[in-house]
Amino acid sequence: MRLPLLVLLLTLAAGAASADPLPGRIVSIGGAVTEILYALGAESRIAAVDTTSVHPPAALQTKPDIGYMRALSAEGVLSLSPDLILMENGAGPKEAVALIDAAGVPVRHVPSGHSVPDLLEKVRLVAASVGEESKGEAMAADMKAALDRLATDLAPIERKRRVLFILSIADGRANAAGRGTGADAVIRLAGGENVFSGVEGYKTLSPEAAAALAPDIILMLDRGGPSSGDPLALPALAATPAGQAGAVIRMDASYLLGFGPRTPGALRDLASRFYPEAGLGASLVR
Template sequence: MRLSAIATAAVLCAVAAPAGAQAVAEPQRVIAIGGAITEILYALGEEDRVVAVDTTSLYPPQALAEKPNVGYMRQLSAEGVLSLSPDLILMDDGAGPQQAVDLIDAAGVAVQHMPTGYTVAELTGKVRTVSAAVGKAEAGETMAGTIDAGFEALAADLAGIEDRKRVLFILSLVDGRINAAGSGTGADAVIRLAGAENVFGDVEGYKILSSEAVAALEPDAILMVTRPGLEAVDPLTVPGLAATPAGQTGTVIRMDALHLLGFGPRTPDALRELAATLYPGIVPARTADVR
């Protein structure tokens, strides 16, 4: 089995690096695997170097519309990725399956794995790493500084709020069964960064909740994401949710999935949008000194 993997990697290496290929000072054929990676490259103005993206690269919309698509980042084909002759692959750490990732790593092409993190420092670190990888370290430093400033401005606006909203993030709702976000998730991070409390934060990861368990959490607001092609589900049809403070006031907040959870250049704006919805009249929807 090991010999087979090595032989396959050798074949893929031949596909990825044709005979006589010259090394380049800066990569000219970049494959971006991960929505935030693609977003950073486009924000840097380096879209002409991007030769392919994955299906999570939903922003900007022209990325998927104009670039070859290597498929869903967790279901990659090593052959499909390497057949595009990249000289750099920027890959989110969540990419898979592992066998495909191992083959890509062994093929002789420059690969950089980008850690997935939910802190401001991890986000700005990813911006700096992606930028440096394409020779745009200075522009990346500027972008990271803008992101830091956005978070600092939001934190200042939230500082005087004592009565923090209690928020329940629902990833999915099927047949009355609610998949809710606990701690250690991107959803938990955005709730906290937006100045609210995750009512399910005492539990780690995503868990299925009964209607009774949801009612006991008593959220002030329900947060959900939207995705292209998926029909919005009304969470207030669940009796347990309808009886909560969020249900009584009809407070259901829906935001684009990549915008809210992508942890890319737009994240400070997304969290300000969320905070302004949670605390209208207290948190401004725009910050003039950041934009």
């Protein structure tokens, strides 16, 4: 064997030997991150999840639970001996995140934006982090195609439904979603108009302000407890077009606001309820 060829073979062998193995113990922090990992078929490599990882149900049922993503314990996360931590932006507290970042374990911070490019980048980043680039690209392409089809189906609609998203009701006042929120994003992507987009973030509305917004539809999360409330029990909201028509839509929080693999289906489901006359059809994904 000539020397240059031998050197080449030895170099290639050394490169293969030094290649990082695929992570086998992944701590998944963020519901969308966990959904993506399951959709990629990487669930057997998940060592633990946080409490926002409610879909699929098997995640919290079968994986160790590290607690709420905004109340992490660095010691608790690191005690699981992970070889990769996938952490959605917004995890906290900052001190715990700083300790995790400094521990020497590979950490990937996953974007949590609400735009279509943010959603697709999230899928690609998670997939690349666990060595599933091709699956991630295929998933992102399928999601983009589904979102493009929905946009095309919505294009002929001339009058957008005016939608008020209410996160909670307390003491007769509604906490509503303005611009820059996940709720604002899903309303727009499903072809609606957020009537509260003139303000930033979530704000509490007086009854008079809620009535003045005159929504056609009230959108809420499907959950129990006093904070879910009945918006139409508030006279100001009962007097709006939504109240007069009984147009209250409730959807599962992780499905509607998860911004993960199920988002294209959730948006089609929401759009079909905004515009039942359009024949958009409901998604088969849940």
